[in-house]
Amino acid sequence: MxxxxxxxTFAGPHVSYQDGxxxxxxxxxxxESGPMDRTAHAAANLAIGNPAEATAIEVxxxxxxxxCLEGGVTFAVAGGGFVMDHAGTRAxxxxxxxxxxxxxxxxxxxxxxxxxxxxxxxxVQAPVWLGHTATHTTSGFGGGLLATGAExxxxxxxxxxxxxxxxPCPVFARPTGHARIVLGPQHHHxxxxxxxxxxxxAHQLSDSYDRMGVRLRGPTLPMRDALSIPSEPIxxxxxxxxxxxxxxxxxRDHQTTGGYPKIATVVAADLDxxxxxxxxxxxxxxxxxxxxxxxxxxxxxxxREAWLATLSKRx
Amino acid sequence: xxxxxxxxxxxxxxxxxxxxxxxATSDRxxxxxxxxxxxxxxxxxxxxxxxxxxxxxxxxxxxxxREIEAAVRACLARPAPEGRTGGLREVExxxxxxxxxxxxxxxxxxxxxxxxxxxxxxxxxYTVRMYGFTPGYAYMSGTPAAIQLPRKPAAIRxxxxxxxxxxxxxxxxxxxxxxxxxxxxxxxxxRILTGDEDRPFLFDVGDHVRMRxxxxxxxxxxxxxxx
Numbered sequence: 001m002x003x004x005x006x007x008x009t010f011a012g013p014h015v016s017y018q019d020g021x022x023x024x025x026x027x028x029x030x031x032e033s034g035p036m037d038r039t040a041h042a043a044a045n046l047a048i049g050n051p052a053e054a055t056a057i058e059v060x061x062x063x064x065x066x067x068c069l070e071g072g073v074t075f076a077v078a079g080g081g082f083v084m085d086h087a088g089t090r091a092x093x094x095x096x097x098x099x100x101x102x103x104x105x106x107x108x109x110x111x112x113x114x115x116x117x118x119x120x121x122x123x124v125q126a127p128v129w130l131g132h133t134a135t136h137t138t139s140g141f142g143g144g145l146l147a148t149g150a151e152x153x154x155x156x157x158x159x160x161x162x163x164x165x166x167x168p169c170p171v172f173a174r175p176t177g178h179a180r181i182v183l184g185p186q187h188h189h190x191x192x193x194x195x196x197x198x199x200x201x202a203h204q205l206s207d208s209y210d211r212m213g214v215r216l217r218g219p220t221l222p223m224r225d226a227l228s229i230p231s232e233p234i235x236x237x238x239x240x241x242x243x244x245x246x247x248x249x250x251x252r253d254h255q256t257t258g259g260y261p262k263i264a265t266v267v268a269a270d271l272d273x274x275x276x277x278x279x280x281x282x283x284x285x286x287x288x289x290x291x292x293x294x295x296x297x298x299x300x301x302x303x304r305e306a307w308l309a310t311l312s313k314r315x
Numbered sequence: 316x317x318x319x320x321x322x323x324x325x326x327x328x329x330x331x332x333x334x335x336x337x338x339a340t341s342d343r344x345x346x347x348x349x350x351x352x353x354x355x356x357x358x359x360x361x362x363x364x365x366x367x368x369x370x371x372x373x374x375x376x377x378x379x380x381r382e383i384e385a386a387v388r389a390c391l392a393r394p395a396p397e398g399r400t401g402g403l404r405e406v407e408x409x410x411x412x413x414x415x416x417x418x419x420x421x422x423x424x425x426x427x428x429x430x431x432x433x434x435x436x437x438x439x440x441y442t443v444r445m446y447g448f449t450p451g452y453a454y455m456s457g458t459p460a461a462i463q464l465p466r467k468p469a470a471i472r473x474x475x476x477x478x479x480x481x482x483x484x485x486x487x488x489x490x491x492x493x494x495x496x497x498x499x500x501x502x503x504x505x506r507i508l509t510g511d512e513d514r515p516f517l518f519d520v521g522d523h524v525r526m527r528x529x530x531x532x533x534x535x536x537x538x539x540x541x542x
Contacts, residue, residue, distance in 0.1 A: 182323070297325045
């Protein structure tokens with residue numbers, strides 16, 4: 001049994017522990033949380049032989065630097081076009097390597113992407129809340145944020161040279177600037193021109209972007225009568241329109257209910273890559289029927305599972 | 316009676332059972348929630364009760380909107396399952412003025428004394444209608460008309476966890492330090508996020524709640540015990 005200890009020599013804001021997320025507790029006000037980009041998180045874990053939903057570290061564009069104090073561990077970084085500097089060599093992410101005592105690993109923003117994942121072979125130790133280490137950032141419950149000076153402990157850490165390799169980001173996980181949506185459930189509370197504006201207007205992600213959601217910048221989406229609708233359950237991917245006609249795309253740490261109308265919902269298959277867009281990126285919304293959305297989900301699940309299955313194999 | 320189904324992306328269906336917040340609609344929501352729990356259709360992931368609607372979240376690999384709608388309709392057609400009344404829980408409250416900073420404002424707005432506000436609040440018949448917003452925020456109905464006020468025009472920052480807050484017919488015991496636009500009338504040492512693995516949340520939707528007044532001394536002692 002080996003223990004590996006790392007010291008965080010730098011962590012920007014929004015760097016947190018995340019396992020696969022806590023399902024089934026929305027009825028108690030608890031959203032799933034978990035990784036913003038689930039595919040990248042699962043890929044990083046599987047590439048080094050961890051379960052897909054193991055605890056990993058979600059890194060924001062602000063970056064993370066760690067130093068290995070003791071032990072040694074095979075790791076993978078996946079998600080976006082981040083860059084890593086490892087023991088004096090530079091590499092793109094979507095790669096597995098081994099970090100040894102005395103070595104430093106720096107992860108920082110690259111050409112694209114908002115979130116990347118550092119998975120470490122073994123059991124990353126982090127506080128558990130309601131059975132999961134996923135961090136709910138609004139409350140701070142769960143694994144929590146990583147700050148400069150913190151220590152990361154990996155129990156039963158493994159060094160597996162046979163897993164060291166690159167596994168490029170598949171096409172289906174790259175952001176396209178298009179997100180497929182199903183209209184509703186409250187689009188009838190907005191003026192008809194709001195739907196036209198959503199589908200055909202020019203929208204951008206704003207700087208107001210965190211794990212709860214991202215405010216959009218674009219044409220105003222005018223309301224009809226909607227400010228008095230009873231609060232109702234929300235999902236990740238809901239596009240909620242506030243009283244001023246400004247839309248927010250709700251993400252993993254979303255509030256579980258809200259009284260503003262939801263004009264549309266991004267299909268889950270497109271949410272992982274949509275969160276990799278950066279502030280000021282353009283985004284277009286393509287409406288699909290609920291039936292098409294189900295077909296999209298099934299096709300996406302087959303593609304995703306087939307690709308993830310290739311990662312579990314050793315070289 | 317209202318019955319509307321609205322698809323939410325590819326993985327959920329919003330079932331609307333009424334237009335306005337009232338106890339009859341909420342009772343139907345709770346009954347459907349229990350019926351779905353008693354006979355979950357294949358692919359059901361999660362049911363989230365709201366005030367006038369339920370979100371039924373499902374695995375789109377296994378099922379789809381149409382099959383889930385059929386399952387919901389079948390549940391509505393059957394008699395409601397047992398256990399309709401819900402459990403009885405108790406919340407302890409200290410109404411000292413520093414812990415309930417809006418008590419005098421509520422009294423003034425309603426033209427009654429602070430003691431009348433406290434008595435009215437203690438006399439309410441509370442039912443947990445849904446959880447929302449953030450972990451453990453249980454929206455209870457039952458705040459008596461004598462002390463009902465609309466929410467404040469703007470939220471106040473830094474309302475401490477454990478605050479007892481009211482707006483309209485609703486009442487919440489907060490669980491986190493958060494902004495709130497509701498009226499803060501007391502503080503409770505009762506933990507809604509219990510920290511107990513087997514029962515992490517004090518209430519189930521549909522539970523009845525009784526408020527019990529406690530002294531400052533008791534409040535301080537229990538807060539320290541529960542910290």
